[in-house]
Amino acid sequence: MGKTITLQPVTRIEGHARIVIQLDDAGNVADTKMHVQSLRGFEKFCIGRPLEEMPRIATRICGLCCWAHHLAASKACDAIFEVEIPETARKLRRLMQNLAYIADKIWSFFYLAAPDFIMGPHAHYSKRNIFGILEQEPDIAKKAAHMRYICHMMIEHSVGRAIHPVAAVPGGFSKPMMEEERKELLSGAKELLEFCKLSLEYAKKNVFTKYEDLIKNLGTINTGFLGMVNDDGTLDFYDGKLRLMKPDGSNHEFGYQEYADHIAQHIEPWTYQRFPYAKKWGGFSINLENPVSIYRTNTLARINVCEKMATPLAQAELEEFRSKFGRPAQYTLLYHYARLIEMLQCAEQAVELLEDPKITGTDIRVKVEPKAGHAVGCVEDPRGTLIHDYEVDANGMITNVDIITGTTHNNAGINMSIKQAAITLIKNGQYDEGILNKIEMAIRAYDPCLSCATM
Amino acid sequence: MALKVVEEWVNACAGCEISILNMGDALIDLFPQLDFVHIPMLMDHKHYGQLGEKDVMDIPEADVGIITGAVRNEEHKHVAEEMRKKCKTIIALGSCATHGGIPAQANMFQKQDILEEIYGNSKTTTPSDIPSQNVPPWLDRVYAVDEVIKVDILVPGCPPHPVCIQDVIKDLLEGKTEWKLPERSVCDTCPTIREKKAIAGVVKRCFENLAFNPEEGPDKMRCINEQGFFCMGPVTLAGCAGRTGVPRCIAARMPCRGCFGPIRKGANPMVDMMGAMTSIGLDAKTLADRRAMLNRFIGAHNMLRPLPARPPRR
Amino acid sequence: MSDEYEPIIIGFLCNWCAYAGADLAGTSRIQYPPNIRIIRVMCSGMVHPNLVIHALTKGADGVLICGCHIGDCHYLEGNVKAQSRAEAIYLMLEDFGLEPERFRLEWISASEAGKFAQVVTEMTETLKALGPSPYSTRA
Numbered sequence: 001m002g003k004t005i006t007l008q009p010v011t012r013i014e015g016h017a018r019i020v021i022q023l024d025d026a027g028n029v030a031d032t033k034m035h036v037q038s039l040r041g042f043e044k045f046c047i048g049r050p051l052e053e054m055p056r057i058a059t060r061i062c063g064l065c066c067w068a069h070h071l072a073a074s075k076a077c078d079a080i081f082e083v084e085i086p087e088t089a090r091k092l093r094r095l096m097q098n099l100a101y102i103a104d105k106i107w108s109f110f111y112l113a114a115p116d117f118i119m120g121p122h123a124h125y126s127k128r129n130i131f132g133i134l135e136q137e138p139d140i141a142k143k144a145a146h147m148r149y150i151c152h153m154m155i156e157h158s159v160g161r162a163i164h165p166v167a168a169v170p171g172g173f174s175k176p177m178m179e180e181e182r183k184e185l186l187s188g189a190k191e192l193l194e195f196c197k198l199s200l201e202y203a204k205k206n207v208f209t210k211y212e213d214l215i216k217n218l219g220t221i222n223t224g225f226l227g228m229v230n231d232d233g234t235l236d237f238y239d240g241k242l243r244l245m246k247p248d249g250s251n252h253e254f255g256y257q258e259y260a261d262h263i264a265q266h267i268e269p270w271t272y273q274r275f276p277y278a279k280k281w282g283g284f285s286i287n288l289e290n291p292v293s294i295y296r297t298n299t300l301a302r303i304n305v306c307e308k309m310a311t312p313l314a315q316a317e318l319e320e321f322r323s324k325f326g327r328p329a330q331y332t333l334l335y336h337y338a339r340l341i342e343m344l345q346c347a348e349q350a351v352e353l354l355e356d357p358k359i360t361g362t363d364i365r366v367k368v369e370p371k372a373g374h375a376v377g378c379v380e381d382p383r384g385t386l387i388h389d390y391e392v393d394a395n396g397m398i399t400n401v402d403i404i405t406g407t408t409h410n411n412a413g414i415n416m417s418i419k420q421a422a423i424t425l426i427k428n429g430q431y432d433e434g435i436l437n438k439i440e441m442a443i444r445a446y447d448p449c450l451s452c453a454t455m
Numbered sequence: 456m457a458l459k460v461v462e463e464w465v466n467a468c469a470g471c472e473i474s475i476l477n478m479g480d481a482l483i484d485l486f487p488q489l490d491f492v493h494i495p496m497l498m499d500h501k502h503y504g505q506l507g508e509k510d511v512m513d514i515p516e517a518d519v520g521i522i523t524g525a526v527r528n529e530e531h532k533h534v535a536e537e538m539r540k541k542c543k544t545i546i547a548l549g550s551c552a553t554h555g556g557i558p559a560q561a562n563m564f565q566k567q568d569i570l571e572e573i574y575g576n577s578k579t580t581t582p583s584d585i586p587s588q589n590v591p592p593w594l595d596r597v598y599a600v601d602e603v604i605k606v607d608i609l610v611p612g613c614p615p616h617p618v619c620i621q622d623v624i625k626d627l628l629e630g631k632t633e634w635k636l637p638e639r640s641v642c643d644t645c646p647t648i649r650e651k652k653a654i655a656g657v658v659k660r661c662f663e664n665l666a667f668n669p670e671e672g673p674d675k676m677r678c679i680n681e682q683g684f685f686c687m688g689p690v691t692l693a694g695c696a697g698r699t700g701v702p703r704c705i706a707a708r709m710p711c712r713g714c715f716g717p718i719r720k721g722a723n724p725m726v727d728m729m730g731a732m733t734s735i736g737l738d739a740k741t742l743a744d745r746r747a748m749l750n751r752f753i754g755a756h757n758m759l760r761p762l763p764a765r766p767p768r769r
Numbered sequence: 770m771s772d773e774y775e776p777i778i779i780g781f782l783c784n785w786c787a788y789a790g791a792d793l794a795g796t797s798r799i800q801y802p803p804n805i806r807i808i809r810v811m812c813s814g815m816v817h818p819n820l821v822i823h824a825l826t827k828g829a830d831g832v833l834i835c836g837c838h839i840g841d842c843h844y845l846e847g848n849v850k851a852q853s854r855a856e857a858i859y860l861m862l863e864d865f866g867l868e869p870e871r872f873r874l875e876w877i878s879a880s881e882a883g884k885f886a887q888v889v890t891e892m893t894e895t896l897k898a899l900g901p902s903p904y905s906t907r908a
C-alpha cells in the first residue's frame with residue numbers, strides 16, 4: 001500500500017469529519033473514506049422527555065437548520081396529539097421557515113462555498129475564505145453578510161429567537177403577528193427578494209458559467225433523488241408527500257408517515273453517520289461503478305424531483321436550469337445553483353405570505369391533550385428531507401425517537417463524490433493543496449451538516 | 456495590533472457561531488482588528504498540515520482561543536488541550552462549552568446504553584456494532600470545557616447574545632482578560648407583572664398558549680410561573696435580553712428553560728427553583744420530568760448522571 | 770474489626786439545642802453507634818440542601834440534620850426554613866436515585882440526650898439494612 005492522505009478537519013462545512021485517501025503503490029487512489037467523527041445521542045436522551053418540549057430540544061441538533069428541526073418536531077407533536085393547526089399558524093410557521101432558510105442559504109453559498117469560486121480552488125487557504133471575498137469583492141460580500149443578518153433580525157423581532165426558536169408549539173404558534181409588524185417584515189422581505197435575484201444573477205455570471213468544466217467533472221455520480229412535493233408536484237418545504245426518483249428519472253410517491261417502508265439505513269464501522277438507502281431498490285452499495293439503492297437529497301434533489309417551483313421567478317429559473325442540465329441533473333456542483341433557485345422561492349414566498357392579510361389572524365393555536373401515540377413529522381430542511389419519528393406513552397412522555405436528517409441521506413452520495421473526485425484528480429502520486437481542496441469542494445456542494453447527521 | 460484568534464467547535468451545533476455572525480455590521484467593523492488563523496467553519500487550515508502530512512495536531516498560536524460545544528469524545532479533548540497550549544486566553548462560548556448544554560442531557564444515561572440505542576434500535580436500521588474504526592471514542596460522559604482545561608472566560612447562553620460576544624471581544628482588544636455577566640436573574644430583566652402568587656398549585660404543561668393580549672407588550676402579561684406554567688427565569692442568569700430587550704423566550708410568549716445556566720457558579724438551580732416555586736405556591740412535585748427539566752442546559756459538572764443501577768427501595 | 774458494613778452518617782447539629790443535646794449524651798455516657806460524624810452549625814436553617822446532596826453523592830451514606838424544636842430556634846425561624854427545605858431535599862433524593870431514608874430531620878432539645886442517641890441508633894440500623902450509598906466509593 002502507498003501513502004495515506006488524511007485531511008482533517010474537512011473545512012467550510014458544518015461538523016466534524018476526516019477524509020482519508022489511500023493511495024496504491026503507483027500513487028493512484030485505492031480507496032477514500034469520510035469518517036464522521038462526532039455524535040451526540042439525541043435519539044437516546046430525548047427518551048423520557050415530555051413530548052411538548054421536543055420542539056425546544058430538537059433545535060439544538062443544529063444551529064443552522066434549527067427551524068427545520070423545530071418545525072419537524074412541532075409537526076410530529078401535532079400529529080401525535082391529533083390536532084389540525086389553525087391556518088394562520090401554518091402561515092406563520094411557513095413564513096419563519098422561509099426567512100430562516102434564506103439566511104441559511106446565504107450563509108452556505110457566500111460564506112462556505114463561494115470562496116472556492118471567487119478566489120479559485122487553488123488560492124492559498126488564508127485567502128480562500130469569506131475574509132478574502134471581503135477584500136476582493138467587498139460589495140457583494142458585505143451585502144450578503146448584511147442580508148443574512150437582516151433575515152435573522154426580522155425573525156427575532158417577530159418571535160424572539162432566530163437561533164433555536166421557540167415559537168412553533170404543538171397545536172400551532174405561540175404568538176400572533178400584529179399589523180404593524182407585518183408591514184415592517186414585508187418591506188424587509190422585499191429587500192431580501194431583490195438580493196436573492198441579485199445573488200442568482202451574480203452566481204450565473206461569475207460562477208456557473210466560469211466553472212462549467214469543473215461542474216461537469218467534479219464529484220459527479222449517478223444516483224436517485226428524494227424530496228417533498230405537494231399534490232400537484234410543486235416543491236414544498238413545509239408539507240406534502242415524499243417523492244423518490246430513480247436515476248433514470250422515474251419516480252414514486254409516498255406519505256412521509258410511511259418513510260420506514262421505503263428507506264432503510266446501513267451502518268459502517270468507520271463512521272458515526274448512518275447510510276440511508278432506498279429499501280425497495282434491492283441491496284446497498286456505494287461502489288462507484290455500480291451503486292445500488294443510492295439516492296441524494298438537498299437542493300439538487302428537490303429541484304430534480306419537483307414538477308415545478310411554487311413561485312413565478314423561481315419557476316422561470318428552474319426552466320432555464322432544466323433546459324441546460326436536463327432532469328434529473330446529476331452534476332454535483334449544481335447543488336449550488338439549485339440552492340440559489342430555492343432561495344429565490346423562499347423570498348418570493350415570504351413576500352406572498354406577508355401580503356396575505358390572513359397572516360395577522362389571532363387564531364393561532366389549538367389546545368392539545370396528552371395521549372399515547374406514534375407519529376412522524378417531516379419537513380424539507382435546507383440540507384434535505386428531515387424526518388422526526390416519535391412514540392409517546394399515555395402521559396405524553398417520549399418512549400422512542402428516530403431521526404433522519406437531510407445530510408444523513410446524502411452520506412452515500414458524499415462518500416461517492418469524494419472518491420470520484422479523488423480518483424480523477426490524484427494520479428501517479430501527484431497532488432497539491434489545490435487538488436485536495438477540489439476534493440473538498442465535492443463535499444461542500446452538498447453543504448453537509450455533520451452535526452445534524454450525527455445528532 | 457490585530458488580535459490573533461483560533462476558533463473550534465467540538466460537541467456543538469453551530470448556533471454559537473451563527474450568534475457571532477449576528478453581531479451583524481458590528482462584526483464586519485471588528486474584522487480588521489481580528490486575525491483569524493484557524494477556524495474550520497470559515498477557513499481551510501487543517502490540524503495535520505495542509506497536505507495531511509503531519510503526525511501531531513498543530514493548531515497555530517494565538518492570543519485568543521474560542522471553543523464552542525462541550526467535550527464528548529477524545530478528539531474534542533485533544534483539540535481543547537491543543538488550544539490551551541497555543542492560546543493565551545481561552546473562551547468557552549455557549550452553554551454547551553460552559554455547562555454541557557442540551558447534549559449533556561446524555562449524562563443521565565450510561566454511555567454504552569446510548570450507543571446501543573443509536574446503532575441497535577433505530578426503526579430503519581439492522582442492529583450493528585458501534586462504529587469504532589478511525590472514529591474518536593466517546594469519553595464516559597459529556598464534560599464542560601472547564602472540566603478538561605483551564606478556561607479564562609465563560610460566556611454562557613444557548614446561544615450567547617451577540618452583545619455579550621461583542622463585549623468580550625472589545626474587552627479583549629483593550630487588553631482585558633476577564634469578563635463576566637452581572638449576577639442577575641432572567642426575572643430581573645423580565646417585564647411581566649408579578650403578584651407573588653401563582654394562580655394554581657399544580658404546574659401546567661405547555662399544552663396551550665399563555666394568557667396574554669397580543670395587542671399589548673409582555674409588560675402587560677402576567678408572570679409565566681404565576682400563570683402556572685413552568686419558567687426557569689428565577690434561577691437563570693440574565694443576558695439573553697441583550698442590553699435593553701425582553702428575555703428572548705418571554706418575547707415569544709414562551710417560558711424560559713434556563714439556557715444561560717445558573718446565576719452564579721456553584722448554584723444548584725434544582726434546589727433554588729424548588730424554593731422559588733414553593734414561594735409562590737407552585738408545587739415542584741407536579742413538574743413533569745423534573746430532573747431533566749431543571750438541568751436542561753447544565754448536565755455537565757456532574758449535575759446530571761445516570762441514576763444508580765440499584766433501584767431505590769421503598 | 771468485623772467486616773460488617775458500617776455506614777457513615779454526616780450529622781449537621783445546630784449549636785443551641787441539638788449540639789448541646791448530643792454533648793449531653795456524651796457526658797452522660799449514653800451509648801450510641803460511632804457511625805455519625807458531627808458537624809456543628811449555628812442553626813439548622815443554615816444547612817443548604819446542596820450540602821446534603823453533596824455529602825450523599827461524595828461518600829456519606831446518610832445525612833442527619835438536627836435543630837431546636839419549632840418555636841425554640843435561637844434565630845426564631847431557622848428550623849422552619851429547614852423544614853420547608855426538607856421537602857425539596859426529598860425530591861432531590863428521588864432525582865438522584867437515593868432512598869428517602871438516607872436523610873432525616875429531627876428536633877432535639879439541649880436536654881434530649883436520649884432522643885439523640887435513639888435517632889442515631891435507628892438511622893444506623895436503617896442504613897445498614899439499605900447498604901452503602903450508590904455513590905459510595907468505599908469498597
Ligand code: SF4
Nearest residue numbers: 468470549550551613
Ligand atoms: S450552546 Fe447552544 S447554540 Fe451553542 S453550540 Fe451548544 S446547542 Fe449550539
Ligand code: SF4
Nearest residue numbers: 642645678679686688
Ligand atoms: S418567572 Fe419567567 S415570566 Fe415570571 S418574571 Fe421570571 S422570567 Fe418573567
Ligand code: SF4
Nearest residue numbers: 695704711712713714
Ligand atoms: S428566556 Fe431563558 S431559555 Fe429563553 S433565551 Fe433567555 S435564558 Fe434562554
Ligand code: FES
Nearest residue numbers: 783812836837847
Ligand atoms: S438555632 Fe437551633 S434550629 Fe435554629
